[in-house]
Amino acid sequence: MATPERDTVYTNDGTNRTAVTRESSSTGWFVGIIVALALLAIGYLVFSANSGPAVPANSVNVTNTPAVTAPADITTTPAPMTEAPATGTQTTPMAPATDSMAPVAPATDSMAPAAPAAGAMAPITGTTHTVNMVGDGQGYRFEPAEITIKAGDGIKFVMVSGGPHNVAFDPATLSAEAKTALLANMPEQAGELSGKMLLNANEDYTVSFAGVPAGSYDYFCTPHLAMGMKGKITVQ
Numbered sequence: 001m002a003t004p005e006r007d008t009v010y011t012n013d014g015t016n017r018t019a020v021t022r023e024s025s026s027t028g029w030f031v032g033i034i035v036a037l038a039l040l041a042i043g044y045l046v047f048s049a050n051s052g053p054a055v056p057a058n059s060v061n062v063t064n065t066p067a068v069t070a071p072a073d074i075t076t077t078p079a080p081m082t083e084a085p086a087t088g089t090q091t092t093p094m095a096p097a098t099d100s101m102a103p104v105a106p107a108t109d110s111m112a113p114a115a116p117a118a119g120a121m122a123p124i125t126g127t128t129h130t131v132n133m134v135g136d137g138q139g140y141r142f143e144p145a146e147i148t149i150k151a152g153d154g155i156k157f158v159m160v161s162g163g164p165h166n167v168a169f170d171p172a173t174l175s176a177e178a179k180t181a182l183l184a185n186m187p188e189q190a191g192e193l194s195g196k197m198l199l200n201a202n203e204d205y206t207v208s209f210a211g212v213p214a215g216s217y218d219y220f221c222t223p224h225l226a227m228g229m230k231g232k233i234t235v236q
């Protein structure tokens with residue numbers, strides 16, 4: 001309907017112009033409509049943007065201001081109060097808990113020092129020598145019966161035959177320092193400075209001499225002491 005009017009209007013200008021005008025006119029209308037829609041859309045957006053917050057704000061203010069604000073304040077106030085006490089309470093228990101843990105840790109630390117004091121095995125840092133424990137028709141013996149090692153070395157006693165054998169030191173023959181070190185370094189002591197019994201071939205028992213002061217140390221096999229199963233370890 002609008003087209004005829006435009007046709008009429010532009011017909012006065014000319015055919016070519018009419019065609020152009022038609023296009024331009026239709027384009028103009030189209031653009032105008034688009035612009036109008038765009039303006040409406042923008043206006044709506046702006047309005048909603050402003051009024052959106054405004055409305056909720058107003059709604060909140062009007063309706064919720066009493067409700068939300070007051071409850072919010074009340075709730076919020078109790079919340080902080082609750083949280084504060086809760087946090088305080090929890091923090092307080094947590095703190096004690098942590099403190100308790102801390103004491104536990106020290107206790108463990110105390111145990112650790114106690115362990116070394118009681119005897120934490122000093123690891124072998126040098127060579128591990130082998131001494132066989134033999135019992136046969138030629139008697140019971142350590143092979144070699146005498147061995148010289150360096151500080152930090154260890155000895156692995158291997159059960160070969162004629163067991164049970166063990167490795168034992170006479171505490172009376174040891175300095176306090178050597179006794180303390182060997183007490184710490186001899187695992188699974190059946191008695192003071194008396195190593196566990198080795199019953200089967202290829203069982204072994206390793207003693208670290210780390211921390212054992214230089215010197216010569218006599219030892220023996222408890223079951224075969226009377227049969228002369230003795231040895232000597234010299235720590236350089």
Ligand SMILES: [Cu+2]
Pocket residue numbers: 133135140162163164165166221222223224229
């Ligand atoms: Cu023996």
